[in-house]
Amino acid sequence: MKVNLRKIIGTLGSHCSLQVLKGAKDEGFKTLLISEKKRYHVYNRFSFIDHVILVDKFRDILEAGIQNRLNDLNCILIPHGTLISSLSSDEIESIDVPVFGNKFILRWEANRSLKQKLMIESKLQIPRTIKSKGEINDLCIVKLHGAAGGKGYFLASDKKGFEEGYNKLLNDNVITDEKQLYIQEYVKGVPVFLHFFYSPISGDIEFMGVDRRYESDIDGISRIPSKHQLDVQIEPTYNVIGNIPLVLRESLLDDVYQMGENFVQASERLVPPGIPGPFCLEGVYTKDAKFISFEFSARIVAGTNLYISGSQYSNFLFENGMSMGRRIALEIKNAINKRKLDTILT
Template identity: 40%
Template sequence: MKKPRICTIGSHSALNILRGAMDEGFSTLLICRKGTSSFYASFGICNEIIEVNHFNEIFNLQEQIADSIIIPHGSFVAYYDLDRLLNEFDVPIFGNKNMLTWESDRYKKSELMRAAGLRIPKEFEKPEDVDRPVIVKHFGAHGGKGFYIAMDSEELIEKIESRPGEAERPKIIQELIRGTNIYPSFFHSVIRNRTEFFGVDRRYESDVDSSLNVYLSEDPTFTIVGNYPLVLRESLAVKVQKEGEQFIDATKRLVPPGLNGAFCLEMCVDKNLNIFTFEFSGRIVAGTNFFIPHSPYSYIMWGEQMSMGRRIAREIRDAFDVERIDEICF
């Protein structure tokens, strides 16, 4: 079997993925939109770049990229028709690609987190049922864009009615927990049969995190601008790791053969150190991008530079060496 190329699309965490692939000795291929190729080329980590007008053109490139393994990230959930990706795309995708469907549907997300035994915020079926502060989230991965909060049912109904088409738009109404948001990332290895605690980030969310927001905005937005690192107190890290392992066990039952590769649990820790898990991402998240060349935890585990991009490539390399690629790509 010929050693595969590593391929992704130019967005989200592409630099992380490609650098890691090169560190592990893979040839790299990037599919990017016109006007962005010079940015990616400037880093010297792309052996080949294919320019497209729209990312959906990847379906027409399958023969050209057939020798590759695709590494999905958040933009796959945001930009692709997942039915087409599951049924019309034959190039191997790293990880369990069925997880992308569960990630894009907020009802299925909640089902999976409940199955894992994670504590999740209360959810409301109807705006009239709301009796506490809530956050409203739409389906898909859009970096928090379009989320909004309401203090009670009256305010929520008013906001829904003031937004064209909002009443019919798929969404979830979720209790807003008071506490500190944390975003721990993990890597589940099929080859090594373990779930690795990789690192933790927090997100900087446009005007909701701006000091001017108090004065200038009555309705803050949650569009993610960037991420910054966090190291947990170790007693809390122990609990977080356990929840990551519980989540993997649940994916094995509900989305067989289960999740493999990178994932993130999105949590809020209240004043009593209770952990509420309000979201998950079943693939690499942008919050791992500043952990290049390594996170504190990945360095402790590996004793070498190990970014998430490199960890993905290491898993592929290990699987290739023992002829188990079919167990980690679908």
């Protein structure tokens, strides 16, 4: 059957937009990029981008004029990390253009207590929350509510260390109150990011790849010999600079699929229609190979940019180099084919 591909696949020009639009093109769709003017000179280099809407800033997507243009072009919007960091949850939900996946679950990613609720419902093991600075008796990570990229986070091993970190943030005018901080057990092990795709069209959960992040300056600290580390007093930050590919021990896959399935089922119970499309479980594997999850992303993550021509895992499932971006387009194509587009859009 000939598929009607009059739909256009569009996204914001950042994060994983090249992957998403290249994948859409490879599946036969026309593509659209919403680009900030200042960055257009980068995107102008790529021939797989058919339409461009230039904006001063990504928030302009809230304007009715822009949304009308997207709807006139029959655009399906693919959400990613930049949409989440540019707009509030209310604003994302207000977008009157079909969004791929469940736009309502993005609120559960952005809000720390909702996030925790969904992770517990998914039976994921999560780091212990420390209720007050007086209860700190082992290494902890102190986070800001709603921070992005681990900025402002600090480590503390006791009450004194907490107060030092807190006073520094206070002096730097980053926070005004201790209540803005959230203390969590520091999980010792190696951080890993698990990329999944759930297809309500086929009913399958696909484990698509795994990466680790290359974060500055935490990943640079090990390059400084310890006697100099003590001199420079670095408070590590977790600003993502890029991603590094990884494969897991094959014996871990059993748990990986189980966690993915539990997450899909919990999402369907708590946030209908659940989680059609990509998501990522993010955590630390401890020395006993237990996965302790510190957060999830309820949409495509930029770590998937590693696997434009398929990953070690997606190559077991698909013939022709299936990136996550291309998988999204394939899902849209299959849904159009089966007249089930409603089940994958909100």
